[in-house]
Amino acid sequence: MAVDATQAYDDNNIFAKILRGEIPNKTVYEDEYALAFHDINPQAPHHVLVIPKGKYVSWDDFSATASDAEIAGFTRAVGHVAREAGWVVPGYRLLVNIGQDGHQEVPHLHVHIFAGKPLGPMLVRG
Numbered sequence: 853m854a855v856d857a858t859q860a861y862d863d864n865n866i867f868a869k870i871l872r873g874e875i876p877n878k879t880v881y882e883d884e885y886a887l888a889f890h891d892i893n894p895q896a897p898h899h900v901l902v903i904p905k906g907k908y909v910s911w912d913d914f915s916a917t918a919s920d921a922e923i924a925g926f927t928r929a930v931g932h933v934a935r936e937a938g939w940v941v942p943g944y945r946l947l948v949n950i951g952q953d954g955h956q957e958v959p960h961l962h963v964h965i966f967a968g969k970p971l972g973p974m975l976v977r978g
């Protein structure tokens with residue numbers, strides 16, 4: 853079910869459980885601000901999710917209410933993961949789904965990183 857990007861944070865969402873260690877994940881990177889792990893249903897040869905450690909429902913919530921340190925730390929973590937994986941050349945794609953029209957399914961902010969093949973046009977028209 854799609855997320856309302858303005859809803860209250862749900863402590864029982866699946867990424868909250870991953871952050872608490874209640875559900876396993878394939879971690880690729882972790883620091884004070886972010887956890888990066890493999891998407892369970894990859895949509896490209898490489899598909900990693902990066903989530904902030906803090907309780908933020910959506911990009912809207914995060915960009916409005918996170919501290920400057922959290923925003924900087926999270927942004928740097930996303931770049932670090934892609935750089936360390938060797939994806940800067942030939943390139944990669946970041947995607948953040950927000951709310952119902954954005955098709956956000958998990959109510960904890962996550963940045964998708966896709967890589968490993970030419971990714972084609974940004975959106976399918978229609």
Ligand code: AMP
Binds near residue numbers: 877890892894948949
């Ligand atoms: P979104 O539609 O942007 O909310 O994307 C949610 C993503 O979370 C999807 O790509 C799912 O495959 C992924 N996902 C859901 N549950 C898990 C999980 N337990 N571990 C890793 N990825 C997951």
